[in-house]
Each structure stands twice: as structure tokens, then as C-alpha cells.
Amino acid sequence: MSEEDRKMWSELGMDLQAHDQLLEVLANNYREIYMSQGNRPKGTQYLDFVMNGIHGQRVAELLKEKEQGRKIVGSYCVFVPEEIVLAANATLVGLCSGADFAMEEVEKYLPRNTCSLIKSSLGFKLGKVCPFLESADMIVGENTCDGKKKFYETFSELVPNMYVMDLPQVKSEQGKELMRAEFYRFLQSLQDITGYRVDVESLKQGIKTVNEKRKAIHRLQSLRKADPAPISGLDSLLANQIYLYEDPQRFTREVHKLCDELEERIERREGAFPANTPRILITGCPMAVPNWKVPYIVESEGAVIVGEESCVGERGNRNLTRDDGNSLEDLMEAILDRYFQIDCAIFTPNQERTEHILDMAKRYRADGVIHYGLQFCQPYIQESFSAEKALRENDIPALRLETDYSQEDIGQLQTRVEAFLELLD
Numbered sequence: 001m002s003e004e005d006r007k008m009w010s011e012l013g014m015d016l017q018a019h020d021q022l023l024e025v026l027a028n029n030y031r032e033i034y035m036s037q038g039n040r041p042k043g044t045q046y047l048d049f050v051m052n053g054i055h056g057q058r059v060a061e062l063l064k065e066k067e068q069g070r071k072i073v074g075s076y077c078v079f080v081p082e083e084i085v086l087a088a089n090a091t092l093v094g095l096c097s098g099a100d101f102a103m104e105e106v107e108k109y110l111p112r113n114t115c116s117l118i119k120s121s122l123g124f125k126l127g128k129v130c131p132f133l134e135s136a137d138m139i140v141g142e143n144t145c146d147g148k149k150k151f152y153e154t155f156s157e158l159v160p161n162m163y164v165m166d167l168p169q170v171k172s173e174q175g176k177e178l179m180r181a182e183f184y185r186f187l188q189s190l191q192d193i194t195g196y197r198v199d200v201e202s203l204k205q206g207i208k209t210v211n212e213k214r215k216a217i218h219r220l221q222s223l224r225k226a227d228p229a230p231i232s233g234l235d236s237l238l239a240n241q242i243y244l245y246e247d248p249q250r251f252t253r254e255v256h257k258l259c260d261e262l263e264e265r266i267e268r269r270e271g272a273f274p275a276n277t278p279r280i281l282i283t284g285c286p287m288a289v290p291n292w293k294v295p296y297i298v299e300s301e302g303a304v305i306v307g308e309e310s311c312v313g314e315r316g317n318r319n320l321t322r323d324d325g326n327s328l329e330d331l332m333e334a335i336l337d338r339y340f341q342i343d344c345a346i347f348t349p350n351q352e353r354t355e356h357i358l359d360m361a362k363r364y365r366a367d368g369v370i371h372y373g374l375q376f377c378q379p380y381i382q383e384s385f386s387a388e389k390a391l392r393e394n395d396i397p398a399l400r401l402e403t404d405y406s407q408e409d410i411g412q413l414q415t416r417v418e419a420f421l422e423l424l425d
């Protein structure tokens with residue numbers, strides 16, 4: 001890290017000492033988990049580059065955008081429509097939520113039986129170690145699971161720029177009407193903070209930028225159908241993670257370059273792992289940076305992850321937004337249609353998600369599916385039972401894991417994953 005980075009973090013009001021410790025742990029984990037992988041495609045150097053500047057270069061870029069008059073919007077959920085944010089002359093970034101931090105302090109505000117993702121979101125604020133959060137002009141919370149809803153009430157007492165978006169729980173006409181009203185209210189609030197009027201042209205451009213980014217990640221995902229898989233699940237997960245805060249144009253360009261290389265590898269039958277390595281689909285709760293624990297265990301035990309049914313994965317980036325409308329209303333409706341299809345477990349009923357899991361298991365030719373549930377996450381753990389049942393009925397082996405962000409259960413997880421992989425032989 002440079003002196004300039006430190007000055008920037010200090011001006012953002014961050015705790016430099018705590019942040020140094022965090023970066024050190026992150027760098028060590030990255031070295032151990034990522035740099036130790038064999039046969040990585042050269043294009044993954046882009047992922048290393050982004051991770052290297054995760055709290056440095058990217059934050060400096062965002063602050064520069066601010067100087068030029070753009071606003072920064074932080075979010076914790078893929079329901080926040082990036083197309084509208086971009087059209088309003090703002091940039092959307094995912095906020096830190098992937099590691100335990102300041103846990104003793106966190107438990108003064110939140111019950112112990114809160115999922116790690118929510119605790120982490122608060123820990124990064126209390127510890128003053130998330131530069132994205134400290135740079136944001138608006139922080140969007142969304143009424144999804146109960147844990148998040150109540151957390152945002154607490155959080156709004158700690159951050160002055162909290163905006164809460166209400167969301168439906170049922171995919172009915174009334175549910176869609178609620179989401180429509182909320183997307184228009186969001187558009188208005190963005191215009192209020194940016195002073196910029198969204199028009200047909202800017203919204204079309206916003207849709208185009210996000211669709212291009214989605215097409216790039218779709219291409220990457222699709223190349224993982226090959227056997228041998230040309231890229232590891234860990235590297236693919238990382239691409240999905242940085243998708244949420246990286247500059248969209250650079251992401252699109254670099255991921256396409258990586259895909260060009262992967263196509264050449266597929267032609268040469270060169271893989272990140274040998275052919276016939278057991279193939280795993282991961283489904284369940286999102287994994288934010290630097291939450292790599294379960295994928296690392298799975299791939300260290302000799303399997304390859306070929307897909308993620310997750311918001312940091314296909315659930316988050318599935319479906320493009322139609323861009324053929326000629327009025328603001330048409331384009332807003334297209335955005336609504338796209339986001340209304342997200343099959344988060346907060347919806348009831350949520351049969352689409354089970355269908356997507358089955359469909360992905362077949363498309364990616366998975367030998368088995370691992371359901372990743374964060375402890376105390378009611379919606380996903382509850383759905384893991386029906387997902388497991390549907391998978392078994394389709395003769396697809398399934399394993400349900402429940403864990404958190406600590407390192408304490410690594411041995412136990414290894415044993416369970418190892419036993420599961422033996423079953424697949």
C-alpha cells in the first residue's frame with residue numbers, strides 16, 4: 001500500500017491501524033488460497049490486479065469520480081438496479097460484508113444468532129475499515145430477510161445517508177406494483193442527490209453498460225461447462241465477486257480477454273484441473289470477498305466448482321434487461337421485469353429457485369451439488385431441505401452445509417466434503 005492510499009483512508013475517517021491488520025490477513029489469505037493454485041490462466045492476473053488494489057486503486061477511482069460530480073451508491077443486495085444508478089450519474093458499489101470484524105462490538109448491537117453476512121456489514125462500519133462505505137453518498141438497504149430489515153434500522157442510526165428500499169415477498173401483481181413504485185421512488189431519490197435528470201438516452205446507456213458486463217460474465221460461466229474446466233471455481237467466484245464493485249467497462253473488457261484465453265485452453269483440452277475431476281455446483285447464500293472458505297475446501301479436496309447458484313453468481317447476473325423501449329416508462333418496466341425474476345429465498349413460494357438449481361446442475365454437468373447456508377439464515381437454510389429433496393429425486397447427490405465466517409469448523413467441513421466427494425466416485 002502506498003502513502004497516498006494511507007492518506008486517502010485517513011481522510012475518509014478510517015481506522016488505519018485496524019485496516020492495516022485487515023489488509024494483512026486478506027493478503028495472506030489471498031496468497032495461500034489463490035496464488036497456490038496450479039495452472040491458472042494468465043488472464044487471472046487481472047483478478048490479482050483488482051484484488052491488489054481492492055481498497056486502494058478502486059477507491060481512488062471512485063473518489064476521483066466524486067470530484068468530477070458523480071455520486072457513489074453502496075449496496076448490499078443485487079435487487080438494487082444498477083441501470084438506474086448509472087443513468088442518474090452515479091456509480092454502484094457492493095459494500096464490505098465477507099469477513100468477521102469487530103465481533104465483540106457487533107454483538108452489542110445485534111443478537112448473536114444473526115448471520116455472518118449481516119454481522120460483517122456492521123463490523124466493517126464499527127471498525128471503520130470499509131472505504132467503499134465511507135465514500136458512499138447513499139447507502140441502500142433493502143427489505144429482504146428479517147435479519148437485514150432489522151439491521152438497517154440499527155444501521156441508520158450509525159450512518160447518515162441510509163436509504164431503505166422496500167421489496168415484495170410474493171411474486172404477485174401486487175408484489176410487482178410495490179417493486180415498481182419502489183424503483184420509481186429510488187429513481188427520484190437518486191435524481192435528488194445527483195441533481196441529474198434521467199432520460200431515455202441515459203437509461204438506455206445504463207442498461208447497455210450493465211448488459212455488457214452481464215454478457216461477459218455469462219460467457220465466462222458458459223465456458224465452465226467444458227471438461228476439463230478451463231478455470232477453477234475459486235477464480236470464477238472471484239470474477240463474480242469483483243463484478244459487484246469493479247469499473248464496469250474495465251471488467252467487461254478484461255473478462256472477455258480472459259474468456260478468449262479460456263476458449264483456447266478448451267481447444268487444447270487444458271484445464272485448471274484434470275479431465276474427469278468431480279464437478280460441483282454450489283448453491284445458497286452469497287459469498288462476498290473474502291469469503292472463500294468453502295470453495296477452497298472443495299477444490300483442495302480434489303473437486304472443481306463449475307457453477308454458483310448464488311447472488312454472487314448466476315442468481316445475481318442471470319437475465320439481461322430489455323433495451324428496446326422508447327420511453328422512460330418502457331425502460332423502467334424492462335428493468336422491473338428483469339429484477340422481479342430474481343429468485344431470492346425471501347420470496348414465497350420460490351419454486352423457480354429449485355428449478356434453476358436443477359437446470360444448472362444439468363447444464364454444468366455437475367456430479368453433485370453443495371448447498372451453502374450461513375448459520376441463522378432462515379430463508380436459505382429452510383430452502384435447502386426442498387432443494388435437497390428435488391436433487392435426490394433427480395438422482396443428483398446433494399450435501400447441505402451450514403457454516404459462518406469463522407475458521408473454527410474447517411476440519412469438520414473438510415471431513416464432510418471429503419466424504420461427499422467419495423460418494424461421487
Ligand code: BJ8
Pocket residue numbers: 076077078079115116117118144145146147148285286311342344345346374376377378379380
Ligand atoms: S437477493 S440472497 S443479496 S437478500 S445470508 S442477509 S438472506 S440471513 S444475502 Fe441476499 Fe439480496 Fe437475497 Fe441475494 Fe439474510 Fe440469509 Fe443473511 Fe442473506
